[in-house]
Amino acid sequence: MKLYGNPIEGDRIEPILENIESPYLPTPGIIERALRVTEKEKFFTVTPLSPRLLDYRPGQFFMVGLPGYGEAPISVTSAPGSAKTLDLCIRAVGNLTDAVHRLGKGDWLWIRGPFGTSFPLHEMKGKDIIFVAGGIGIVPMRSLIKAVVREHGFGKKTLIYGSKSPEEMLFTEEMEDWRARGCDVQLTIDKPHPEWGGNVGVVTTLIPKLKVREGKTIAVIIGPPVMYKFVILSLKGKLIGPEHIFVSLERRMRCGVGKCGHCQINGCYVCQEGPVFKLSELKDLPEAI
Ligand SMILES: Cc1cc2nc3c(=O)[nH]c(=O)nc-3n(C[C@H](O)[C@H](O)[C@H](O)COP(=O)(O)OP(=O)(O)OC[C@H]3O[C@@H](n4cnc5c(N)ncnc54)[C@H](O)[C@@H]3O)c2cc1C
Ligand code: FES
Numbered sequence: 018m019k020l021y022g023n024p025i026e027g028d029r030i031e032p033i034l035e036n037i038e039s040p041y042l043p044t045p046g047i048i049e050r051a052l053r054v055t056e057k058e059k060f061f062t063v064t065p066l067s068p069r070l071l072d073y074r075p076g077q078f079f080m081v082g083l084p085g086y087g088e089a090p091i092s093v094t095s096a097p098g099s100a101k102t103l104d105l106c107i108r109a110v111g112n113l114t115d116a117v118h119r120l121g122k123g124d125w126l127w128i129r130g131p132f133g134t135s136f137p138l139h140e141m142k143g144k145d146i147i148f149v150a151g152g153i154g155i156v157p158m159r160s161l162i163k164a165v166v167r168e169h170g171f172g173k174k175t176l177i178y179g180s181k182s183p184e185e186m187l188f189t190e191e192m193e194d195w196r197a198r199g200c201d202v203q204l205t206i207d208k209p210h211p212e213w214g215g216n217v218g219v220v221t222t223l224i225p226k227l228k229v230r231e232g233k234t235i236a237v238i239i240g241p242p243v244m245y246k247f248v249i250l251s252l253k254g255k256l257i258g259p260e261h262i263f264v265s266l267e268r269r270m271r272c273g274v275g276k277c278g279h280c281q282i283n284g285c286y287v288c289q290e291g292p293v294f295k296l297s298e299l300k301d302l303p304e305a306i
Contacts, residue, residue, distance in 0.1 A: 040274045043082055043127035044070065049102060051121045055185055058153070059118050061105045063126060070128055073097055074135030075161035076265060076293040080273045081105065082127045086116040090270045090288075093131065094156045096163035103128075106156045106187065132273045134293040136161050136237060136263060138168075144235045145172035147227065147257075149248050151179050151220055151240025155187050157265055158239050166198035172234075174200040175227065179220040179240075181207045220244065224251040231256045239265045245306045249296065259296035266292050266305060 046063040054060045065071065070079070073093050082088035095104035109118040117126065146165060150158040155178055165171055176195065180186045183206060192202045203223050205216040216223060220240070236252050238245055245264060252262060268280040268287040280287040282305050299305045 040129060040132075041272075043080070043088075043129045045125045046070070046103065046128045048120055048122055048124050048126065051124075054106065054187060057108045057110075057185075058106055058187060059109070061107065061117075061120075061126070063103045063105060063128070064101060065103060065128060068101075070103065070130065071097075071101065073103075073131035075138070075164050076135035076157060077131040077133050078157075078273075078292065079103070079105075079128050079130035080132065080270075081107075081113075081117070082129075083113060083116050084127070086113045088127075088129075088271075088273075089113045090132075090273060092157035092160070092265075094159045096160055096167065099163070099167075104159075106153075106159075108153055129273060132288055134291055136293055138164060141165070141235050142170045143172060144233055144261075145230055146174050147229075147234060147236040147252075148174070148176045148178075149220055149224075149236060149238045149240070149244075149252075150176065151244040152181070152185070153187075154239035154241070154244075154265075155180075158237070159188055159191075161237065162195060162200065166195050166200050172230075176200055176202045177205070177220050177223045177227075178202070179205040179207065179223075182210055183213050219247070221247050221251045224248070224255065227255060229255040229257060232261075235261050235263065237263045237265075242267075249306065259300065262296040264294055264296060264299075264306070266294060268292075 044067040046065040048061055048063055050062040052060045074097055078090045078092045080088045081091045091105050094106050107114055107117055109115045148158055196202050205218055205223055206213055209217050234257055236257050238248050266287055270288050271277040271279040273288050275286045275289040282302055285302055
């Protein structure tokens with residue numbers, strides 16, 4: 018059963034889609050797979066009817082909506098260029114995301130984008146890369162990790178990923194593949210847990226053990242706001258400077274295209290100039306971190 022806002026019949030929609038260039042107009046995507054992955058998160062594989070939506074890069078986001086429920090920015094979690102589908106992983110926290118969680122295979126989502134800046138893969142080539150993800154920050158990080166591990170030309174790759182508990186960890190079954198492709202995956206949980214034999218403590222507890230090649234290492238941080246300051250301090254202790262640190266910032270968004278001002282930090286529109294920033298670009302925006 019199709020629950021919300023199904024588009025008109027497929028044989029009539031394609032000529033219309035070809036003419037849609039406006040960033041304000043969503044286009045439909047059909048849900049091919051909807052899988053509950055944790056208590057709060059559901060993973061969706063979506064085929065967009067407009068192939069333009071597949072032209073995305075790691076770090077970018079889409080505005081995902083349902084008629085009557087509104088829209089929300091959601092990061093792409095699949096690697097670009099690998100399929101005719103998009104992967105999205107959505108945490109149910111409110112009006113729109115709760116409604117999306119009620120959808121299943123064969124239902125439709127309405128999607129605009131891709132929007133925002135992305136991680137500069139070309140700049141990362143030849144460098145060691147440290148991915149630091151906290152909580153749901155692993156969702157956009159997955160797109161970047163998948164893009165990096167499938168290509169040659171990067172140095173040593175290390176993922177440090179922390180969550181509150183083992184039950185909340187995402188994508189653990191895929192991490193064997195990331196390991197096999199040369200990524201050292203280090204996991205941690207915040208507090209001791211009877212079924213956990215690994216590291217306990219916040220992500221910063223794993224940073225002092227890292228071997229870092231000065232000037233040849235790039236760090237990428239995505240996580241809850243509280244995490245950034247402490248991770249940046251630890252990385253600076255490892256002599257990784259702001260020119261070599263990338264962050265993705267989450268701010269409230271409404272239009273996604275620089276018109277409404279909801280995402281503004283002083284004069285900076287995160288939907289346009291971000292969400293991916295080099296830390297050195299934020300030196301005049303202390304409110305950002
Ligand atoms: C660039 C970007 C990428 C994102 N990627 C993802 C993703 O891949 N998966 C995912 O699950 N979520 C992601 N989010 C967060 C997601 O957009 C929000 O959870 C969503 O907007 C909530 O919408 P809602 O209508 O369900 O909740 P609402 O009913 O609007 O709000 C529910 C609660 O969430 C709070 N809230 C709403 N938006 C935000 C926000 N941006 N930051 C902090 N608190 C908020 C509200 O204050 C309220 O307490 C992303 C956000 C940004 C800016
Ligand atoms: S979300 Fe509207 S200006 Fe950025």
